[in-house]
Amino acid sequence: MGPGPLLYDVIDDTPRxxxxxxxxxxxxxxxxxxxxxxxxxxxxxxxxxxxxxPTGRPSSVxxxxxxxxxxxxxxxxxxxxxxxRKQLEFSEFERAVSRQLVQNQALSLLDNPVARSLSMxxxxxxxxxxxxxxxxxxxxxxxxxxxxKAFEDKVEQDMLRRKAQSxxxxxxxxxxxxxxxxxxxxxxxxxxxxxxxxxxxxxxVSEEMVVGHVSDKEEDVAMxxxxxxxxxxxxxxxxxxxxxxxxxxxxxxxxxxxxxxxIAQGIGAGSLxxxxxxxxSEKSGMEPLKDAVEQADGLEDQAVLVELDSLEEKxxxxxxxxxxxxxxxxxxxSFVCAAAYKQPLLTPSLAKPAAPKPSLKLQQAKPxxxxxxxxxxxxxxxxxxxxxxxxxxxxxVATESFRIVEKCTEKYxxxxxxxxxxxxxxxxxxxxEVSDVEVLMRRQKLVTDEIPLHVLIERHLPxxxxxxxxxxxxxxNKVIPEIKRSSSHRRQKDA
Amino acid sequence: MGRAAPRAALRKMLKNEKPGFRLSACADLLVHxxxxxxxxxLAEEARTNAFQNRSRIIKPEHIILAAKVIEHF
Numbered sequence: 001m002g003p004g005p006l007l008y009d010v011i012d013d014t015p016r017x018x019x020x021x022x023x024x025x026x027x028x029x030x031x032x033x034x035x036x037x038x039x040x041x042x043x044x045x046x047x048x049x050x051x052x053x054p055t056g057r058p059s060s061v062x063x064x065x066x067x068x069x070x071x072x073x074x075x076x077x078x079x080x081x082x083x084x085r086k087q088l089e090f091s092e093f094e095r096a097v098s099r100q101l102v103q104n105q106a107l108s109l110l111d112n113p114v115a116r117s118l119s120m121x122x123x124x125x126x127x128x129x130x131x132x133x134x135x136x137x138x139x140x141x142x143x144x145x146x147x148x149k150a151f152e153d154k155v156e157q158d159m160l161r162r163k164a165q166s167x168x169x170x171x172x173x174x175x176x177x178x179x180x181x182x183x184x185x186x187x188x189x190x191x192x193x194x195x196x197x198x199x200x201x202x203x204x205v206s207e208e209m210v211v212g213h214v215s216d217k218e219e220d221v222a223m224x225x226x227x228x229x230x231x232x233x234x235x236x237x238x239x240x241x242x243x244x245x246x247x248x249x250x251x252x253x254x255x256x257x258x259x260x261x262x263i264a265q266g267i268g269a270g271s272l273x274x275x276x277x278x279x280x281s282e283k284s285g286m287e288p289l290k291d292a293v294e295q296a297d298g299l300e301d302q303a304v305l306v307e308l309d310s311l312e313e314k315x316x317x318x319x320x321x322x323x324x325x326x327x328x329x330x331x332x333x334s335f336v337c338a339a340a341y342k343q344p345l346l347t348p349s350l351a352k353p354a355a356p357k358p359s360l361k362l363q364q365a366k367p368x369x370x371x372x373x374x375x376x377x378x379x380x381x382x383x384x385x386x387x388x389x390x391x392x393x394x395x396x397v398a399t400e401s402f403r404i405v406e407k408c409t410e411k412y413x414x415x416x417x418x419x420x421x422x423x424x425x426x427x428x429x430x431x432x433e434v435s436d437v438e439v440l441m442r443r444q445k446l447v448t449d450e451i452p453l454h455v456l457i458e459r460h461l462p463x464x465x466x467x468x469x470x471x472x473x474x475x476x477n478k479v480i481p482e483i484k485r486s487s488s489h490r491r492q493k494d495a
Numbered sequence: 496m497g498r499a500a501p502r503a504a505l506r507k508m509l510k511n512e513k514p515g516f517r518l519s520a521c522a523d524l525l526v527h528x529x530x531x532x533x534x535x536x537l538a539e540e541a542r543t544n545a546f547q548n549r550s551r552i553i554k555p556e557h558i559i560l561a562a563k564v565i566e567h568f
Contacts, residue, residue: 384501385530385534388531388534388535389534389537389538392534392535392538392539394542395542395545395551395552395553396551396552396553397552397553398552398553398554398555400554400555401541401553401554401555401557401558403555404555404558404559404562405534405537405558408537408558408562409530409533409534412530412533413508413512413530414512416526416529416530417508417509417512417513417516418512418513420509420516420526421513421515421516424516430515430516430517431516431517431518431519431522432509432516432517432518432519432522433519433522434519434521434522434525436522437522437525437526437529438525440529441525441529444529446529446532453525456528456532457525457528460528460531460532461500461524461527461528461531
């Protein structure tokens with residue numbers, strides 16, 4: 001008696017009827033409160049005398065109850081909710097049953113750990129439909145590219161702002177720290193830091209000169225003197241334009257891409273500071289810059305590239321505006337045009353400096369990089385599939401067709417991984433297991449009821465792999481390879 | 496055809512496409528098996544196409560046709 005025979009004895013019943021039985025009949029079957037089940041039986045016996053199944057008395061009684069209930073009830077069940085019970089009542093009997101159910105429920109929930117555990121396990125039984133019907137869920141889309149790019153942009157902006165602020169506020173910053181700031185913004189530079197420090201020194205020097213006078217250094221300093229004269233008028237916007245001036249000096253000096261980056265940064269920093277000054281200071285700053293750029297012809301390409309790179313790193317609107325302001329000048333248009341058309345120019349230029357770029361570019365240049373990364377892999381695969389394909393075809397194959405085969409295999413693998421990932425995540429796993437691949441092969445009609453998986457393994461894989469995949473019984477009650485009982489089996493046993 | 500299945504290459508592929516997932520020990524062999532069977536189907540279908548076109552070599556067009564016929568694409 002009790003829950004055992006009632007719940008598990010029905011072989012002919014469908015899961016649906018089984019569920020309904022469970023929902024209606026669960027609490028009375030509690031072993032700890034026997035009076036209730038007995039109490040219920042005479043009431044039930046008073047009802048329709050149909051016996052659907054020739055099982056034991058209590059089960060037949062409860063099954064008789066079912067047809068009585070069936071026409072009246074609405075089939076959506078979440079068990080143990082009193083509200084629904086109330087909705088479903090029509091007859092006196094049902095009211096009584098519901099009362100008992102409520103009692104039992106209260107009892108089970110409060111006092112009765114056994115009944116509660118029972119109810120919980122039955123809960124599991126009751127919901128199989130929903131579990132089964134849950135559709136395959138794909139992994140969430142990875143939103144990485146945008147996030148990283150936005151993040152890095154923000155980082156760059158922050159650094160620029162910090163740098164501008166520090167330059168504005170602290171005119172006596174040590175060149176070293178400034179150098180570190182500047183170098184930190186330009187990440188890919190592999191040239192000497194000495195080349196950095198030079199413009200940085202200029203910066204500090206020129207800053208002093210705003211307060212003081214001429215410095216004794218080289219021609220760069222002379223340039224800075226010029227600039228300082230011009231820039232003295234614009235004290236407020238002095239610091240960023242000093243950066244620009246220094247950057248120009250840097251351009252003259254080394255013609256290093258770092259310096260030009262500095263120019264761009266200077267422009268950017270200038271944009272971040274007050275906008276009233278930039279036009280004027282830019283013009284004055286741009287003239288010597290023009291000269292400097294004229295001097296270094298080979299720098300222009302680098303300038304454009306670097307400008308693009310740096311702009312790509314800090315795509316602020318202010319930058320574009322400022323650059324457009326200085327659009328009157330001859331040589332600066334290279335910068336200006338680059339800034340103005342930074343959007344469309346960015347993506348093609350990205351393809352060139354693909355290699356040492358940070359992950360930001362990695363996301364954008366993903367097709368390029370991925371292909372290049374795959375290339376060392378793909379030849380390994382391709383050699384194998386060329387041979388395999390030839391063997392299978394048994395006919396001469398044109399060489400161009402192998403490229404098509406490679407494309408097909410790429411597509412095929414993409415789908416394959418998607419499917420396998422979907423299967424594993426449906427099983428709540430992050431590792432693709434043998435069972436997942438087996439399910440996939442079933443779907444592809446490679447494995448059917450006539451052709452089991454092992455046959456395929458034997459046909460196509462070499463012997464070593466066969467041994468790994470197909471469990472073989474060896475003397476001494478050993479099986480090679482070991483068959484591990486997965487957790488899913490255990491769950492079924494409990495239910 | 497006693498070639499070694501490129502197991503490391505397969506695992507790297509999965510890492511590229513689906514970073515969260517891993518391949519269990521024998522699953523990659525089965526994936527390789529799947530791949531071989533796919534190549535076989537492709538080759539046979541391409542061969543049929545070539546015969547139909549009465550050509551003695553398998554040309555790219557035959558393979559494209561074959562790829563379209565196989566259910567995945």
